[in-house]
Amino acid sequence: MLLLTTPAHAQQRDFDCVDFVSQRDAQRLYDSIPGENDPYLLDRDGDGFACEVGLPSREQTAAYVMLAAALAGAMISGAYFWDRRRRAQAVKGHDLEDRLAELQSNLRTVTTSIEGIDKEVSARKEAVEQLKKEAQQAEELSRLSANQAEAVKASLRDVISAYDRRTLQINILLAIVTSIVGIGGSVLVSIFVP
Numbered sequence: 001m002l003l004l005t006t007p008a009h010a011q012q013r014d015f016d017c018v019d020f021v022s023q024r025d026a027q028r029l030y031d032s033i034p035g036e037n038d039p040y041l042l043d044r045d046g047d048g049f050a051c052e053v054g055l056p057s058r059e060q061t062a063a064y065v066m067l068a069a070a071l072a073g074a075m076i077s078g079a080y081f082w083d084r085r086r087r088a089q090a091v092k093g094h095d096l097e098d099r100l101a102e103l104q105s106n107l108r109t110v111t112t113s114i115e116g117i118d119k120e121v122s123a124r125k126e127a128v129e130q131l132k133k134e135a136q137q138a139e140e141l142s143r144l145s146a147n148q149a150e151a152v153k154a155s156l157r158d159v160i161s162a163y164d165r166r167t168l169q170i171n172i173l174l175a176i177v178t179s180i181v182g183i184g185g186s187v188l189v190s191i192f193v194p
């Protein structure tokens with residue numbers, strides 16, 4: 001960076017303002033040359049200040065270096081934090097995948113449970129249908145037996161009325177016979193009893 005500029009060394013090569021890092025370095029070489037000599041034309045306007053235009057002062061150079069260091073630091077820490085964030089997001093993504101897998105497993109369990117409930121519901125429906133059928137059959141049977149009972153009742157009624165009619169006829173017959181016997185008896189009594 002800093003160019004060592006002994007006069008002896010200085011004589012061996014040519015120097016221009018662009019060869020110096022700072023104005024102070026150029027000034028040092030310029031001042032090291034005795035007398036009014038300016039062999040490298042570092043002070044073209046002859047005001048005693050070498051390369052005062054275009055070269056930064058030492059303070060400016062230090063400021064540039066510090067700025068560059070700060071920029072580099074900012075870039076390094078930015079990269080570090082970006083990398084950390086990326087890793088954290090990757091972990092978060094991993095977590096998300098785990099949670100998704102868990103959710104899917106839960107969903108499968110729920111689906112299986114729903115299927116089980118569905119099966120049970122249809123089994124119960126079938127049982128209810130069976131019960132309904134049985135109830136219907138029982139109802140038909142009872143209707144049938146009611147009909148039979150009705151038929152039996154009707155035939156009994158017929159039998160009874162027939163019996164009643166016959167009884168009436170027998171009674172009438174008996175009454176007639178009794179009357180005849182009575183009248184006959186009276187006639188016989190009136191004939192034979194003096």
Ligand SMILES: [Ca+2]
Pocket residue numbers: 042043044045046047048049050051052
């Ligand atoms: Ca000058």
